[in-house]
Amino acid sequence: MSDCSNGCGSCSSDCKDRTAPQSFLAEANELSSVKKVIGVVSGKGGVGKSLVTSLLAVTMQRRKYCTAILDADITGPSIPKAFGLNEKAAGTEAGILTVDTKTGIRTISVNSLLEDDTDPVVWRGPIVAETVKQFWSDVIWGDVDFMFIDMPPGTGDVPLTVFQSLPVEGIVIVTSPQELVSMIVGKAVKMAQLMNIPILGIVENMSYFTCPDCGKKYPIFGESHIEEVAEEYNIKNVARLPINPDLAASVDKGMIEDFEGSWLDGLADIIEGSLSSKIAVPYDEGQVFQHFGHTEQFEIVEILNGKIVNKDIITSDCGGHGALAGFLADNGISTLICGGIGSGAITALSQAGIKVVSGVTGDADEQIALYLAGKLRTSDQATCDHDHTDGHNCSDHDHSNCKGSCH
């Protein structure tokens, strides 16, 4: 370039003379260590992006991950309201402290800083983007497993700058049936591709309404085309959220953490798998061994970014579910995929911070692959759906919860 001053650090041009890779990433606060940053995006405002962000954070916190929400929707902040947060963020010399929800989700939002949260934010784009960078750099997040970013709506300049400033490693797209879904998703996909960020899934919000009297589902805003659109863009995970008055009431009362709903569990499984984790499967000659309390061997797989990076078979020399739960925890296991398991064992495992996916049969490797693809559902109930031809009596669990054939 004729007018080049060789100041690549301050120049935004990506020319052939550039001496170092261009990065707009803001530096994290030195007291923060965030393992996985996930952006939640939408084509326009009001489709439920903040609601989905909140529900995903609540789900991951319930799964015992240390979870945070950075509310990057500066001009329309909704996170403090959904969680009933009125407290203002305090600061120390080291940085701004997060405002924590009643279950411990760490948050920061412009409303946590404004004196009066009805004050409008009338700022120009660069200032909005700069504020988001400060939420990353100046806030002391501490150790966080998953941070969800409630992104500014759309795919314009501000969301783009925010994406470039924060180390976003996955995107969740939120749409509604009345939007021009294909175009909106197409734009988000292209933006994600530009930045080389994987799309973890699409959520179609307000997808249908279930009649409380007859249970029939009505597509209030028109028939859904989300599956076709997901296929068109090769997005594997689709979740559909109904219009639910209880959900709206929970947000209005600031009680989103008390709301129970499993619509986003499949997506949460994918998000969970994107973190480095270890899965154990009771193992017997390639198959899922069906009696957890008598397991002698476990197949252990190590997952990074949803892919298996290591596999091993380990032998347990302990019997009974209490000792086995300790054994798995000592081996750093975060998820157990198993067949029959009793309620006592599930309690011991959950106390050890291990998630249980039970009632699984067949080839161990195939079942692990299904789990990583988000196709195995978590069953928190005790199951015992194995036959008893080997003469054992399932004495390691309470049969009142068995849904299988062991009575």
Ligand SMILES: Nc1ncnc2c1ncn2[C@@H]1O[C@H](COP(=O)(O)OP(=O)(O)OP(=O)(O)O)[C@@H](O)[C@H]1O
């Ligand atoms: N599935 C649903 N059922 C009932 N109410 C919903 C549902 N989804 C969203 N809402 C309600 O719609 C309103 C808008 O949702 P939300 O704030 O999450 O949208 P948004 O996309 O984040 O909007 P913006 O970007 O403008 O802040 C909220 O009051 C929320 O409680």
